[in-house]
Amino acid sequence: MIEFKDVSKIYHTRQNTINAVDHVSLKIQDSEIFGIVGYSGAGKSTLVRLINNLERPTSGSVYIDDVDMTTLNGKALRTMRQNIGMIFQHFNLLWSRTVRDNIELPLELKGLNKAQRQQKADELIDLVGLKGRETAYPSELSGGQKQRVGIARALANDPKILLCDEATSALDPATTEEVLELLLKINQQLHITMVVITHEMHVVRKICQNMAVMDTGKIVEQGAVLDIFRHP
Ligand code: ADP
Ligand code: ADP
Helix, strand or coil: CEEEEEEEEEEECCCCEEEEEEEEEEEECCCCEEEEECCCCCCHHHHHHHHCCCCCCCEEEEEECCEEHHHCCHHHHHHHHCCEEEEECCCCCCCCCCHHHHHHHHHHHHCCCHHHHHHHHHHHHHHHCCCCCCCCCHHHCCHHHHHHHHHHHHHCCCCCEEEEECCCCCCCHHHHHHHHHHHHHHHHHHCCEEEEEECCHHHHHHHCCEEEEEECCEEEEEEEHHHHCCCC
């Protein structure tokens, strides 16, 4: 389980103090797909970056399976982070590396040998439907294919959690549907907990069980997707 306990994140700029995340408490259950929706600037990205400690909270704690992420440093933090994959709106691929080499990158960093890396990459390429494109460069791929590479790379370390930050926002509607189907398949086959940030309600309706609505750092609504979208 992922649990936020009264978490706040305040940014200080020269002009402003910004309560990006403002006293948020939240539980995300194992193996569910949890949606976080809200307008641009609501604090969604900051909230999700608090999960893998890319941001440290100003106050409060973020627990993953009873481990307080905010207390971790060094090796313990790196080990925890290997359990958490992340995908992005603009894919964040390395443009000078092929599909296969992008996917193998986290395995290289982990110190796996070539045979081990190849075997794992083959599995992932199969899973995300990129067979035949292994030697292509990102610039030769469609948006949907680039995100499939991003997903495969995020899964390389067999994470328990996948963080998706506007993962379909740069894609056209048909490609968005395909990528959402892939995320659903991965959730069902691998039982990975997914946290999905989006400004698009239909994304949440399609794949999430539970959701939170954020506005200016606060959670203004939270519950089962079916309840929140049920009209009285
Ligand atoms: P969202 O993902 O919902 O668009 P963000 O979490 O990116 O929202 O941002 C929430 C608020 O925090 C915004 O007002 C944004 O400008 C501000 N913010 C985000 N990151 C920083 C930062 N590193 N320094 C200062 N302000 C930031
Ligand atoms: P996207 O192209 O998916 O919208 P971004 O514009 O955020 O992604 O690009 C991320 C980084 O990759 C930027 O530094 C951009 O210049 C670079 N980049 C994007 N597309 C290509 C490409 N086809 N070839 C080389 N570099 C690229």
